[in-house]
Amino acid sequence: MNNAYPTAGVRITVKDFVPTSKVPRHPSADEIKIYFSTASVDLISDADGYVTQAHSDAPLKVVPHTKVDFVFEVVNGKDDGAIYLPVGVSFYGEHGDVGIADFPTRCVTGDAFKRLLLRVHDANVHSTNFKFSVIIQCQESGQLGVIDPQVANG
Numbered sequence: 674m675n676n677a678y679p680t681a682g683v684r685i686t687v688k689d690f691v692p693t694s695k696v697p698r699h700p701s702a703d704e705i706k707i708y709f710s711t712a713s714v715d716l717i718s719d720a721d722g723y724v725t726q727a728h729s730d731a732p733l734k735v736v737p738h739t740k741v742d743f744v745f746e747v748v749n750g751k752d753d754g755a756i757y758l759p760v761g762v763s764f765y766g767e768h769g770d771v772g773i774a775d776f777p778t779r780c781v782t783g784d785a786f787k788r789l790l791l792r793v794h795d796a797n798v799h800s801t802n803f804k805f806s807v808i809i810q811c812q813e814s815g816q817l818g819v820i821d822p823q824v825a826n827g
Contacts, residue, residue, distance in 0.1 A: 678794065679720035680742045683733065685807060685820055686713045686750040687757050692816035710809065710818035713750065732823035735797055745791040745822070747809050759791035760817070761808035772803045775826070797826050 764772030
């Protein structure tokens with residue numbers, strides 16, 4: 674991962690974890706959102722002003738034609754002791770593409786505080802919007818959940 678790009682720190686605070694195992698086999702497009710885990714998404718550092726957020730839980734906006742790295746931290750917003758980890762990311766473009774050129778590098782790394790962080794390079798090649806989901810895992814049960822951090826390019 675190239676560290677030459679400005680980094681936007683994003684904290685995902687899980688409010689309600691919904692395991693993907695609860696998703697029916699063939700949900701409709703309208704239904705799928707109800708199976709997302711709910712979370713607040715907060716911009717902690719703005720990549721030298723290249724990423725903005727109007728207020729907590731508003732979409733994250735990347736300045737057009739800029740390249741940034743997102744680093745996602747996942748924390749538990751409830752007092753139940755569960756630990757959630759970012760384990761992956763998925764994309765779907767407005768025109769059916771999956772965003773490989775726009776998000777060429779993704780990795781999960783640990784930091785000095787023994788947290789797992791998900792780093793995603795946003796190359797912003799097409800300056801278009803992608804559906805962007807962070808896959809989280811409950812450490813205790815191993816179950817997976819999905820969070821939509823609402824990232825908009827341009």
